[in-house]
Amino acid sequence: MNRFLLPLSIFVVVVGFLGIGLTLNPREIPSPLVGKAAPEFSQPQLYDQEKVFSPADLKGKVWLLNFWASWCSGCKTEHPVLMDLAQSGQVTIYGMDYKDQREEALTWLQRGGNPYSVVGVDEVGRVGINFGVYGVPETYVIDKQGVIRYKQIGPLYPDTVEKKILPLVKQLESE
Amino acid sequence: MIPEIGHFALILALCVALVQGILPIYGAAVGNSGLMAVAKPAARTQFLLVLTAFGCLAYAFADKDFSVLYVAATSNSQLPLHYRLAAIWGAHEGSLLLWTFILTLWMFAVTLFSGHLPETTRSRILGVMGLVSVGFLLFMLTVSNPFERLIPAAAEGRDLNPLLQDPGMVIHPPMLYMGYVGFSVAFAFAIAALLGGNLDAAWARWSRPWTTVAWCFLTVGIALGSGWAYYELGWGGWWFWDPVENASFMPWLAGTALVHSLAVTDKRGGFKVWTVLLAIMAFSLSLLGTFLVRSGVLTSVHAFATDPKRGLFILVFLAIVIGGSLALYAWRAPKVGLGGSFAMLSREGMLLANNVLLVAAMGSVLLGTLYPLFLDALDLGKISVGPPYFDSVFVPLMVPAIFLMGIGPLAQWKKASVPDLAKRLKWAFGVSLVSALTLPIVMGNWTPLLSLGLLLAIWIVTTSAIGLRERLAHVNGNSLVERLASVPRSYWGMLVAHCGIAVFIVGVTMVKGFETEKDVRMNVGETASIGDYTFRFDGTQDVVGPNYTAARGTFHVSRDGRETTVLYPEKRRYPVQNQIMTEAAIDPGLLRDLYVSLGEPIDDGAWSVRLYHKPFIDWIWGGCFIMALGGALAISDRRYRLAWRRQEPVVPVPTRTARRKVA
Numbered sequence: 065m066n067r068f069l070l071p072l073s074i075f076v077v078v079v080g081f082l083g084i085g086l087t088l089n090p091r092e093i094p095s096p097l098v099g100k101a102a103p104e105f106s107q108p109q110l111y112d113q114e115k116v117f118s119p120a121d122l123k124g125k126v127w128l129l130n131f132w133a134s135w136c137s138g139c140k141t142e143h144p145v146l147m148d149l150a151q152s153g154q155v156t157i158y159g160m161d162y163k164d165q166r167e168e169a170l171t172w173l174q175r176g177g178n179p180y181s182v183v184g185v186d187e188v189g190r191v192g193i194n195f196g197v198y199g200v201p202e203t204y205v206i207d208k209q210g211v212i213r214y215k216q217i218g219p220l221y222p223d224t225v226e227k228k229i230l231p232l233v234k235q236l237e238s239e
Numbered sequence: 240m241i242p243e244i245g246h247f248a249l250i251l252a253l254c255v256a257l258v259q260g261i262l263p264i265y266g267a268a269v270g271n272s273g274l275m276a277v278a279k280p281a282a283r284t285q286f287l288l289v290l291t292a293f294g295c296l297a298y299a300f301a302d303k304d305f306s307v308l309y310v311a312a313t314s315n316s317q318l319p320l321h322y323r324l325a326a327i328w329g330a331h332e333g334s335l336l337l338w339t340f341i342l343t344l345w346m347f348a349v350t351l352f353s354g355h356l357p358e359t360t361r362s363r364i365l366g367v368m369g370l371v372s373v374g375f376l377l378f379m380l381t382v383s384n385p386f387e388r389l390i391p392a393a394a395e396g397r398d399l400n401p402l403l404q405d406p407g408m409v410i411h412p413p414m415l416y417m418g419y420v421g422f423s424v425a426f427a428f429a430i431a432a433l434l435g436g437n438l439d440a441a442w443a444r445w446s447r448p449w450t451t452v453a454w455c456f457l458t459v460g461i462a463l464g465s466g467w468a469y470y471e472l473g474w475g476g477w478w479f480w481d482p483v484e485n486a487s488f489m490p491w492l493a494g495t496a497l498v499h500s501l502a503v504t505d506k507r508g509g510f511k512v513w514t515v516l517l518a519i520m521a522f523s524l525s526l527l528g529t530f531l532v533r534s535g536v537l538t539s540v541h542a543f544a545t546d547p548k549r550g551l552f553i554l555v556f557l558a559i560v561i562g563g564s565l566a567l568y569a570w571r572a573p574k575v576g577l578g579g580s581f582a583m584l585s586r587e588g589m590l591l592a593n594n595v596l597l598v599a600a601m602g603s604v605l606l607g608t609l610y611p612l613f614l615d616a617l618d619l620g621k622i623s624v625g626p627p628y629f630d631s632v633f634v635p636l637m638v639p640a641i642f643l644m645g646i647g648p649l650a651q652w653k654k655a656s657v658p659d660l661a662k663r664l665k666w667a668f669g670v671s672l673v674s675a676l677t678l679p680i681v682m683g684n685w686t687p688l689l690s691l692g693l694l695l696a697i698w699i700v701t702t703s704a705i706g707l708r709e710r711l712a713h714v715n716g717n718s719l720v721e722r723l724a725s726v727p728r729s730y731w732g733m734l735v736a737h738c739g740i741a742v743f744i745v746g747v748t749m750v751k752g753f754e755t756e757k758d759v760r761m762n763v764g765e766t767a768s769i770g771d772y773t774f775r776f777d778g779t780q781d782v783v784g785p786n787y788t789a790a791r792g793t794f795h796v797s798r799d800g801r802e803t804t805v806l807y808p809e810k811r812r813y814p815v816q817n818q819i820m821t822e823a824a825i826d827p828g829l830l831r832d833l834y835v836s837l838g839e840p841i842d843d844g845a846w847s848v849r850l851y852h853k854p855f856i857d858w859i860w861g862g863c864f865i866m867a868l869g870g871a872l873a874i875s876d877r878r879y880r881l882a883w884r885r886q887e888p889v890v891p892v893p894t895r896t897a898r899r900k901v902a
Contacts, residue, residue: 068572071516072565075523079558081609082530084616086550 096196102129102204102212103194110161110169110183117158117184119210126236128157128229129204130180131192133164134172136200142219143176149225150179155233159183162192162200205229207236242307245295246386252288252343253376255281259369263362267435275362279350282365285372286347293340296327296385306392309333309385315398315815317786325409326399331533331549332385337412338529339375341420342368349424349449356445363431364424371423374556382549398815401787407467415460415487419525421453422494426522429515430564433571438511443504446518448874450501454494455870461487462863473821473836475756475851477859480629485608486528492601493521496594498870503590507652509581510591512572517594519568523561524601530557531608582654589647596640603632641695641744644737645702649709663709667701684752692748699741703734729876736869743862749855756852758838762845770852772833773797774806778844779837787811789822792846794835796826803833810837832856 097103106118119129130146132139150157159180161169166185173183186192195204198217205214214232216224259281266274296309300323305311313333314326328337346368353361379385402408428446432438464487469477478484497517503510530553581587607624615621649663675694679685710730716722759767761776768774777793789811796803806824813820823836831854838847 066569066573068512068569071520072562072569075561075565078609079554079562081613081616082554082557085612086554088612088615 097212098215100212102206102210103191105184105186105191105194107160107184107186107191110159110166110173110185113185117182119206122158122206123210124208126155126208126233127206128155128233129160129195129206130157131160131162131186131195131197131200131202133162133200134168135164138199138219139201140176142201142221143179145220145222145225146179147177148222149220149229154230156181160191161185162197163187163189203229205232205236208239241295241298241302242304242386242388245292245299246384248288248291248295249376249380249384249386252285252292253373253380255285255288256369256372256376259285260366260373262366263369264366264434267359267362267366270359272358275358278362278365278369281369282343282346282350285369286343289336289340289343292386293327293336296333296336297324299386300324300326303396304392305394305396306389307385308387308389311389311393311396313396313399315396315786317815318396318399318404319785321409322399322404325403328412329399329403329408332379332383332387334412334416335375335379335383336385338416338420339372339379341413341416342372342375342423345420345424346372349427359435360431360442360445363434364427367427367430368423371427371560374560378549378552378556382552395815398786398813401811401813401816401818401820402471404786404813405467405471407463407471411460411463411467414456414463418453418455418457418460418494419487419490419528421449421456422490422518422522422525424449424453425497425518426564429518430567433515433564433567436571436574438515438575440505440508443501443511443514447498447501447505448879450494450498450518450521451870451874454491454498455867455874457487457491457494458863458867458870461491462860462867465863466860469856470823470825473823474849475754475823475834475836475853477750477856480607480624480626482608483528483532485604486524486531489601489604489608490521490524490528492597492604493517493524496597496601497521499590500594503587507581507587509587510594511575513591513594515572515575516568517598519561519564520598520601523557523564524605526553526557526560530554581652584650584657585654586647586650586652589643589650593640593643593647596636596643600633600636600640603636604629607632638691638695641699641740644740645698648706648733648737649702663705664702667698667705670701671697679752682753686752689748689752692744692752696741696744696748699737699744703737707734727876729873729878732869732871732873732876734869735872736866739862739865739867739869741862742858742865746855746858746860746862750853750859753854754852754856757850759848759850760841760845761848762843767848767850769850770831771798772803772852774835774848774850776846776848779810779840779846782809784811786815787813787820790837790840792824792835792837792848794824796833806833806835808835808837810840827857829857830854 102119104119106116106120109115109117132142146157149155157179159182161183163186169183169185173180184191189197195202201219203216203220204212207213213236214228216229220229259278262274263278263281266272266277296307298304299307299310300314301320303310303314303316303323309330309332310326313329314323318326327333346365349361349364349368353364356364425446428442428449432442461484464484465477468479469475497514497520500510500514500517504514530550533549533553607628610624611622645667646660646664650660671694674697675690678693679689707726710726711719711722714722714725716725755769757767757769761767763776763778766773766775773796775795775797777795779790779792782789782791789809791807791809794806794808796806804826806826808824809822811820811822812818821836823834825835826833831852834849834851834853836849838849840846
């Protein structure tokens with residue numbers, strides 16, 4: 065090959081990559097836990113503190129785990145979406161009340177409605193650390209084998225539910 | 240009304256740029272001097288139009304015209320005037336206007352100082368610059384118009400990012416852009432030469448001063464940015480290998496290589512093809528830097544508001560300008576032929592090796608900067624590349640480059656001999672080695688890197704001294720002063736710039752080797768020691784600035800019981816953007832900086848505090864300014880002054896003109 069063409073060829077390759085780069089979002093952070101088994105935990109439940117909430121009981125089910133808190137404003141945006149999803153009955157949602165006051169959490173659920181079939185309490189945030197929670201709200205889709213298949217950072221929007229969560233849940237149900 | 244005038248001026252400027260980009264180049268191709276003559280007035284008109292637009296935007300800022308979207312987004316009525324004016328380049332749209340303005344400023348300068356150029360060359364140069372300007376004007380007018388109205392007008396502006404409300408930020412971008420855009424002149428010279436097919440020594444001689452000036456600005460611009468990061472970000476670092484810093488550093492490396500390779504083309508007629516490629520590369524990297532900053536393809540602390548539409552525009556523009564010039568290069572360069580032959584061990588050989596090392600360093604910075612993007616695009620995962628990578632590839636490439644920097648200026652052109660060089664350099668080498676090994680021991684901390692750094696710095700200074708002594712032996716003059724004065728300024732320029740590198744290396748080495756820092760919790764009245772210095776915290780006071788409120792701490796610093804200085808670091812809150820800013824307090828000094836920054840308030844008036852003792856850190860920026868001073872000396876050399884004062888052709892000219900001069 066003509067060596068004078070070399071700079072041009074390198075440049076063409078770089079431009080190709082830059083073009084692809086424009087379609088990507090460098091700020092999107094992947095979770096290393098996707099594809100791995102969800103961390104085990106056993107936490108007291110919000111309503112009945114005598115009982116524990118543990119994912120071991122959920123083997124064989126596809127379920128969502130939603131980290132939330134009464135102090136979190138993103139959770140307020142997300143709440144109606146969760147309510148709709150819960151009412152549609154397409155998937156069961158479990159909640160994890162993250163670094164929160166019990167009284168305030170209860171008031172919040174009383175006011176906005178409770179989309180969760182069970183709510184666990186993670187008062188010190190230990191479960192959050194094991195799941196790699198950056199900030200609430202975060203939602204995990206967990207399959208029948210207890211493997212995390214998807215992680216949503218930030219609030220769920222109707223759009224994300226329609227396009228990502230529900231198709232994935234359907235697929236996982238049929239596996 | 241005024242913003243509309245600015246907008247209209249930009250539209251007119253685009254029309255003029257189109258004319259300037261097409262007619263003169265076509266005229267030069269067909270030999271029509273009427274068309275070629277369009278270049279000069281068109282460039283000047285374009286400059287005036289963009290200046291008008293720039294002035295209109297400045298007026299809108301000064302007048303607090305919040306009906307202009309850009310003004311409302313980047314300033315505030317509480318913001319002092321000088322920062323309102325600096326806010327012109329505080330965000331995306333205005334930065335582009337500054338870019339274009341500086342491009343036309345360089346064009347204007349070319350029209351002033353190109354009297355000695357042949358008409359065809361000048362019209363091609365201005366034509367190429369006009370085409371570059373078309374791209375930027377089109378960009379502004381289509382997707383990033385700084386004069387866009389906001390109707391109804393905002394009652395109050397959203398304010399300038401508090402990080403940018405700083406004197407360093409007022410001058411850093413214009414300096415940097417002068418450098419970036421300045422390489423467009425060397426680029427235009429190279430393209431003009433490729434178009435005309437006359438890559439000769441004269442072309443290199445004309446390009447040299449322009450390239451050097453741009454290089455000086457870029458050097459100062461980068462130094463200012465680094466200094467700003469040091470005192471404004473509050474954690475004492477001065478270089479972070481952030482993608483945007485790299486974006487300014489790559490053109491600098493390519494530009495440094497270009498400055499040296501131009502010298503060979505000028506003096507010996509060699510390296511022509513390589514020099515042209517470097518000229519294209521330096522400007523291409525400036526454009527690439529603009530793309531990286533504006534498009535948001537990489538995460539960076541400099542993240543301006545990003546918009547994929549803008550990214551796409553710049554990418555297409557980039558592909559046309561760089562792709563086009565590299566294609567032209569591939570087409571024309573094979574016909575240029577090689578310059579005179581030379582032995583590998585000669586001044587040319589060493590400059591070539593130096594060039595290769597600089598370009599390799601540039602390539603590895605480019606690779607490290609784009610690597611996360613490559614992996615992401617190939618879906619191989621997300622990573623980030625940080626200082627460990629850059630440090631470990633950069634240092635091994637620079638060490639031989641700096642070693643050669645000492646020998647190169649002493650080697651003969653064409654062919655040098657090893658025994659001769661060894662004889663002339665043995666003292667320099669001995670002195671450097673011994674002092675590099677012993678100095679760290681005297682200072683009480685011997686590490687291999689510390690010794691290496693000092694070795695390189697002393698090597699540069701001692702070899703420069705030998706070079707100067709030999710030079711003095713060969714010039715005429717009775718007294719030493721007379722002989723010093725008859726050494727050409729371009730030679731002084733080289734010595735000074737090289738010594739600037741030495742100063743820079745001392746700074747980096749000493750900071751890395753001896754800096755100390757402490758993170759402490761301090762109650763009112765408590766003391767903490769770092770190095771020989773004792774800091775007493777006397778509590779904080781609330782102060783009110785023009786557009787912020789602050790807690791200002793008072794620290795009495797003493798050494799051996801005697802007070803050295805009082806430092807007042809601040810924690811500022813800017814209410815408009817609700818941002819908290821750390822204003823470090825620094826006591827600068829030739830041999831050390833003392834640096835205090837406030838962390839967080841704890842309770843009862845106690846604060847978490849960061850204390851730094853940074854030996855020789857100011858040498859880092861001092862070195863950069865000395866380098867730039869060297870560049871300035873080089874272009875003030877007698878032959879350029881004469882060439883510009885006479886404004887007469889220094890190249891073979893049509894006999895008609897020459898005869899008229901005689902008459």
